Amino acid sequence: MLNIRSIDPAALDLAKKADKDGIETVWDRYEKQQPQCGFGSLGLCCRHCIQGPCRIDPFGKGPEKGICGATADVIVARNLLRQVAAGAAAHVDHAYEAVEALKLAAEGKIDYPIADINKLKAIATGLGIETESKEPNVLALEVVQVAYEDMGNHQKRPMRWVSAHAPKQRLEVWESLGILPRNPDREIREAMHQTTMGMDADPVNLVLATAKQGLVDGYGGLKLATDMQDILFGTPAPVVTEANLGVLKEDYVNLIVHGHVPLLSEKIVQWAKTLSPEAEAVGAKGVQVAGICCSGNEVLMRQGVPLATNYLAQELAIVTGAVDTMVVDVQCIMPSLGQIASCYHTELITTMPIVKIPGATHIPFTLEHADEAAQEIVRKAIAAYARRDPNKVHIPDYRAKIMAGFSVEAIVGALSKLDADQPLKPLVDNIVNGNIVGVVATVGCNNVKVAQDIFHVEMVKELLKNNVLVVATGCSAHALAKAGMMNSEGAEKYAGESLKVVLTAIGEAAGLGAPLPPVLHMGSCVDNSRIGDLVTALAGYLGVDTAALPVAASAPEPQHEKALSIGTWAVTMGFTTHLGVVPPVLGSKQVTELLTAGLTDVIGGKFYVETDPQTAAHGLIEDICKKRKALGLDQ
Structure with a gap:
């Protein structure tokens, strides 16, 4: 049944093919979930202890409190704090991997050269680190040390990544409210503790704790990750390419990178160019890398790699029948991709220990063996190209200059x-x-x-x-x-x-x-x-x-x-x-x-x-x- 709702003509085009091919998409699954739980949509259900689940009647005719006595205000505030803490955790985990990569690169233990010395010096200067006459690797390790100290800060002082980079007037506001984060892992742990059964029952205090998690995300996640990645891979400068599913090419090996962390995708782009002769040997004109979600944005900004599509149409990329390999890292990856890939020749490859999908090939990614993993992934894409069924290929002719x-x-x-x-x-x-x-x-x-x-x-x-x-x-x-x-x-x-x-x-x-x-x-x-x-x-x-x-x-x-x-x-x-x-x-x-x-x-x-x-x-x-x-x- 064709249920798609989209204004993207490429997605609308491919939805018809998905329907014809018998592929269930995210839109079909959404329709099957109707009507969705009204209690959950309002935030009025609680599963934080095993006395429940509890739910509050929004019309005041049924339960007004959970079994423990939590009101609707408390339940909603606790649920929100947990959601925001989970979002912050995703970005902090991303940032930690980037810090670890810079450390190993500076120590010469991995093949990731430091690309932007000026950004390194600017970050170091902002942190109060002397930069004069220091070799880049030495300076990078000093920057890493500050980041690691923030991650393991056991003092009452705020994270240096916050105090060094936040607007001064904002710092005063946050300090007065008691929401300056000390250490991202500690604050996320505290939020989980604060929202367990028998803990905080003050909605105002819970909302302020949620604001603190926003700062954890903003500086211990977003800012820290971007700074590390710019130092490692280079600060983006204007590039011109194209966006939408029409960037896929029938006569090329099509390899899509999907997820959020560029540590592997940067290597894949490098090896796709290097191994292009192997693609030519099986009849392709080369290897075309395209991106979905933020792994796509990362290699777009630095390498000019075209964007295939965003979150909702990730399944439809495979429905083109032209994607030889889709490689995923973390975040926003639909578990349905494995089943859909099995309907075509596409090889779905997972790479991270915390993201495995039944039916996918798992190629473990480590910083120490990034080149080997990237080569294996590109070669699997080339091998998959030889299995492509031309009768199943349909690439919508929609793309825009970007x-x-x-x-x-x-x-x-x-x-x-x-x-x-x-x-x-x-x-x-x-x-x-x-x-x-x-x-x-x-x-x-x-x-x-x-x-x-x-x-x-x-x-x-x-x-x-x-x-x-x-x-x-x-x-x-x-x-x-x-x-x-x-x-x-x-x-x-x-x-x-x-x-x-x-x-x-x-x-x-x-x-x-x-x-x-x-x-x-x-x-x-x-x-x-x-x-x-x-x-x-x-x-x-x-x-x-x-x-x-x-x-x-x-x-x-x-x-x-x-x-x-x-x-x-x-x-x-x-x-x-x-x-x-x-x-x-x-x-x-x-x-x-x-x-x-x-x-x-x-x-x-x-x-x-x-x-x-x-x-x-x-x-x-x-x-x-x-x-x-x-x-x-x-x-």
């Missing part, structure tokens, strides 16, 4: 063409004079409850039309790339007149001969820290709190716990943070009011839930305009 690689360093570099001494000044001046009304960061996932990509695309169209600059990461970046919003033509088509003038001026000054894209691709999920760094730099330049800036955030189609932890971090930064899918908190009036209003007075930011794209866009614009007025920009 310009990516907008790290903070790349943005500042482009702006320096206009003002070498004060590169942030042209951006600030254009915000002050209203050419740019404000900035919105769109982040996060697809959610099967929403037609794929529609919220990302329709909301951003409205923001751009109203001269709001948009920056994007993660699956949101995929959606907007596929929709043609990440190229110069997109500026002509979607940007309001004054925004278009600014994008044209910067693009011409940077030597593009065309406008910058109206949506700047800033990277993967962990690269949300780049947005934080840019906002921190702007606040520092102006001498104001980040909460005062005409900046907002949005997760138009959140589905993962990581989206909630990223959103919570954005709120702690003082931003109004939009969610386009209602999170499971509406069962508690107190928690809902805290998240959407009450926190503003103490932390500066708030969540804003709106399920209509145009209404959401205008709500964010209204919020930005209030901040402009408070700064005296609009009188």
Whole structure:
């Protein structure tokens, strides 16, 4: 049965083939789950002890408390804290692996050369480490030592990655609230303890603990991972490629990297080029690597590898019949991929000890043997190409040009063409004079409850039309790339007149001969820290709190716990943070009011839930305009 809801023409095309081939997709499974549990959707069920599960009647006619006495407010707050802690744990685990990789690289124990000495020095300087006359490997080990000390901090002092990189005004706010994280593992452990049976029953205290988990994610996960990866693999600079499933090629070996950690995918890209002659020997023209989710974003930003698709259409990539191998690492990987791959010639390869899927081939990835694993994976893809059935191949002819690689360093570099001494000044001046009304960061996932990509695309169209600059990461970046919003033509088509003038001026000054894209691709999920760094730099330049800036955030189609932890971090930064899918908190009036209003007075930011794209866009614009007025920009 054809149940797909998507605005991506490639996905709609392939859904018909999936239906014909008898393939069950995520949309089919969603329909089979209807109606979904109303208690769970409201956050009113608790399974934290084995006396339950307990659930509260939202209409007040049934149980008002759980067996232990927990109210709806307590249950909802505890569930939210656990979800945000889980999201933070995913990013902290990612960051730890990147720190470990830099250590082994600096010690010469693995074949990962340090690619960006300037970024290494900048991070070291920010941490208060002397850089003069030090060899890169020595300096890298000192940076690693600080990171490891943060991971094992047993003192009351906050993490140095927080105190060194966070806006000073924000640090004062967080300290006054008692939410400065000391050590990410300790804080995540404490959150799990705090939410067990017989523990915290104060919804306000639980929501503040949730805010602390946002900071754990923002600095112990996002910021730490991005910094380590830039040092190892290079800080991204603008690259041009294409996005959508049409990037797959019938006459090439198609190898898709999917997941979030670039430690292996960088090696796969390297060996795909090296082993191209072996692909040619079996009749292919070479090896085409394409990306799904944030592993795709990582190798796009640094290597120019095309994007295949985002989260919801990962199954449809295999349905093309042209994917020879899909290799996955961690996060956002559907367990259904193994069964779907078995219907085609595609070899699904898992690589991490915490991600195994029945039916998949497991090739263990270790830093010490990364080259061997990458070679084996590429050779399996080449072997699979020989088994491809041409009668099952259907590649939709949809792809869009994309310009990516907008790290903070790349943005500042482009702006320096206009003002070498004060590169942030042209951006600030254009915000002050209203050419740019404000900035919105769109982040996060697809959610099967929403037609794929529609919220990302329709909301951003409205923001751009109203001269709001948009920056994007993660699956949101995929959606907007596929929709043609990440190229110069997109500026002509979607940007309001004054925004278009600014994008044209910067693009011409940077030597593009065309406008910058109206949506700047800033990277993967962990690269949300780049947005934080840019906002921190702007606040520092102006001498104001980040909460005062005409900046907002949005997760138009959140589905993962990581989206909630990223959103919570954005709120702690003082931003109004939009969610386009209602999170499971509406069962508690107190928690809902805290998240959407009450926190503003103490932390500066708030969540804003709106399920209509145009209404959401205008709500964010209204919020930005209030901040402009408070700064005296609009009188």
